[in-house]
Amino acid sequence: MTIERPRGTRDFLPADSFRRGAVRKGMVELLERWGYQEISTPTFEHLELFTIKSGPSITEEIYTFKDKGGRDLALRPELTAPVMRMYVNELQKAPKPLRLHYFGNCFRYERPQRGRFREFWQLGAELIGSDRPDAEAEVIALAGELVGSAGVAGDLHIGYLGLIRSIMRMIPAAERPAVMKLIDKKERGLLAEKLQEMGRDHLGLQELLDLRGRRALDRAEELAEDLAEISEDLPPDEAAAGSRGPSTTDAAKDRSARSDRAAPTALNLPHFREVVDLLGIYGVEGTVDFQIVRGLEYYTGTVFEIYASGLGAQNQICGGGTYQLAGLLGGQETTSTGFGIGFDRIMEIVAVDETPPPPIAVVFVPQVKGEAVRVAKTLRHRLSAPVVLDVMGRGLGPQLKQASSIGAGYVVIVGPREVELEKFTLREMATGSQEALSIDEIAEKLGG
RNA sequence: GCCGGGGUAGGGUAGUUGGCCAUCCUUUGGGACUGUGGAUCCCAUGACCCGGGUUCGAAUCCCGGCUCCGGCCCCA
Incomplete structure (x- = not known):
């Protein structure tokens, strides 16, 4: 009941x-x-x-x-x-x-x-x-x-x-x-x-x-x-x-x-x-x-x-x-x-065609979770779009799948390689195209 | 308060001459797949609105209630 x-x-x-x-x-x-x-x-x-x-x-x-x-x-x-x-x-x-x-x-x-x-x-x-x-x-x-x-x-x-x-x-x-x-x-x-x-x-x-x-x-x-x-x-x-x-x-x-x-x-x-x-x-x-x-x-x-x-x-x-x-x-x-x-x-x-802005997902490899949290924090500060982070303990693949199903427009990938270079991978979900950018460049590109 | 029509997993549904573990799709969680999503496959979770009655046996029939939808009354 x-x-x-x-x-x-x-x-x-x-x-x-x-x-x-x-x-x-x-x-x-x-x-x-x-x-x-x-x-x-x-x-x-x-x-x-x-x-x-x-x-x-x-x-x-x-x-x-x-x-x-x-x-x-x-x-x-x-x-x-x-x-x-x-x-x-x-x-x-x-x-x-x-x-x-x-x-x-x-x-x-x-x-x-x-x-x-x-x-x-x-x-x-x-x-x-x-x-x-x-x-x-x-x-x-x-x-x-x-x-x-x-x-x-x-x-x-x-x-x-x-x-x-x-x-x-x-x-x-x-x-x-x-x-x-x-x-x-x-x-x-x-x-x-x-x-x-x-x-x-x-x-x-x-x-x-x-x-x-x-x-x-x-x-x-x-x-x-x-x-x-x-x-x-x-x-x-x-x-x-x-x-x-x-x-x-x-x-x-x-x-x-x-x-x-x-x-x-x-x-x-x-x-x-x-x-x-x-x-x-x-x-x-x-x-x-x-x-x-x-x-x-x-x-x-x-x-x-x-x-x-x-x-x-x-x-x-x-x-x-x-x-x-x-x-x-x-x-x-x-x-x-x-x-x-x-x-x-x-x-x-009433006819409302407005929809909420698509979220941005920060997806990460588990061993650099801390850096991912920092990236999300920075982006939330700089952007008006919602920024979300995995809390389910999922791997990279499932995180992308999740990002796709919630309609994320962009995904920022944070892994050991990105942390090393201080350039993160920005992936556009609709096309699958990716580029390596600094956090500032990402914020700027996404309208910060 | 009154009249009519409905209530089966989160959403959408099949099943009502009563009868074997209640059907299918979707969603959700997990896996195949510990550095790249949408596909596919596998596993799992999850429902007969509630309460009585009839019956060997009720999602199915009967009664009452609750509730949803539309209308009446009312509408500051």
């Missing part, structure tokens, strides 16, 4: 790790070039951090435990909350704006399926301290470039919650979670029925959801004006003050509970229009899409998602938006824009 990996976790073999490292490195370089600085937070946090952000029912989907001191802790299920916790704890007085990026493993207790694991990696960035369109456009453009830099064709959708929330104020509070869910699920038929049932099918909601692209903004502005007129004869607090009614799921309960402390969402379409205009200047292609809802209430307006094909049911590779979370976590409120990228999903569709 062997011990298996826990469900939903993965092992990464050398080739996997190399690919992941190469892709991550490319993304980090880009983030740094945009002025974002890397941070790290703990793998586990107080459970409360996540229940404050996402509601108590989140506990069912995360790994929680009590430590020996009786503290309720949780393996982080995402990184935005920890990053904002760090901000509140130690960076509130840092000069704004703050540009941060991060990469880390996260844990969720869910049924594994394609693109979904119990341990997964998230790469993301947060721009903290600005509520201006400039900040939002920068972050969205950055997300788009990151995905593109990995060679992934992403489909960027940008949404704005302001208008939809204004419409929601015209809908009885008890019905809002259900309506939002239908929007999110893109259940247009059911949504139409629901709105008719409530006598709210004149609000323009359905038309709004179908709007796409350039003209969407003009039409959205008209809808907003119509809405202002309608709202005069439909008291918005009609139902908001009333009882909430039975919610069907815990998630819905959380959602309606959280709406009490919803971030104020002013209906500010010119703001959103500027974000879209700036993105055009950044050269990032995206689709205006008012269907993007991203359930949580701490989002203040602009939200976005990036999808990719070839991933099966879990096709979202990036999600983000502008939010206010510092206040919830006990700090002074500030506005941030950020996103998270599902690194594992990127890895499933």
